[in-house]
Amino acid sequence: MQPAPYGYTATGRIRQKSLKNSIPSESSVAGENQYSKFRNTRTKFLNCPACNKDFSHRPDSYRAVWQHLLHFATVAKEPKHQEARETLKDIRDRKLSEELKKAREKWSAAKWRARNPEKSQRASVKSATKLKIERYLRWLGSGEFSEELLNKILEEKMAKWDAMD
Numbered sequence: 001m002q003p004a005p006y007g008y009t010a011t012g013r014i015r016q017k018s019l020k021n022s023i024p025s026e027s028s029v030a031g032e033n034q035y036s037k038f039r040n041t042r043t044k045f046l047n048c049p050a051c052n053k054d055f056s057h058r059p060d061s062y063r064a065v066w067q068h069l070l071h072f073a074t075v076a077k078e079p080k081h082q083e084a085r086e087t088l089k090d091i092r093d094r095k096l097s098e099e100l101k102k103a104r105e106k107w108s109a110a111k112w113r114a115r116n117p118e119k120s121q122r123a124s125v126k127s128a129t130k131l132k133i134e135r136y137l138r139w140l141g142s143g144e145f146s147e148e149l150l151n152k153i154l155e156e157k158m159a160k161w162d163a164m165d
């Protein structure tokens, strides 16, 4: 694939003009957009984002690109590679913290369910029942639906469910 001479626009199109003339505050955002395509998948990381050197032949091109960036940013102190590495690190770290947060939430929800099997079952029955009642009321016609009526029927249904034990 031919490298885009001036990178990519926020929408992923090839930029037609150099960003040199834009104001500094814009260029940092543009820089992030230029690298944001690396946010989602490891396999896309085949070329150096700064100099476009090809690493696709390497068994782990993702790692090879990071090592290359590290070398040129810290040993060679090349500004373009320094900028690329900082931006990509920001993107990667933000993604990691998002994933960690999601995993923690999932884990604590699973833990809660394991500790509270009855409450958990009741909660899922309740939300499924609520959905059914809501669909039914909306099916009857818009005049029939109200949050109050929905909750009233829901409470009745759940009282029956509780009495079944």
Ligand SMILES: [Zn+2]
Pocket: 048, 049, 050, 051, 052, 053, 068, 072, 081
């Ligand atoms: Zn490079």
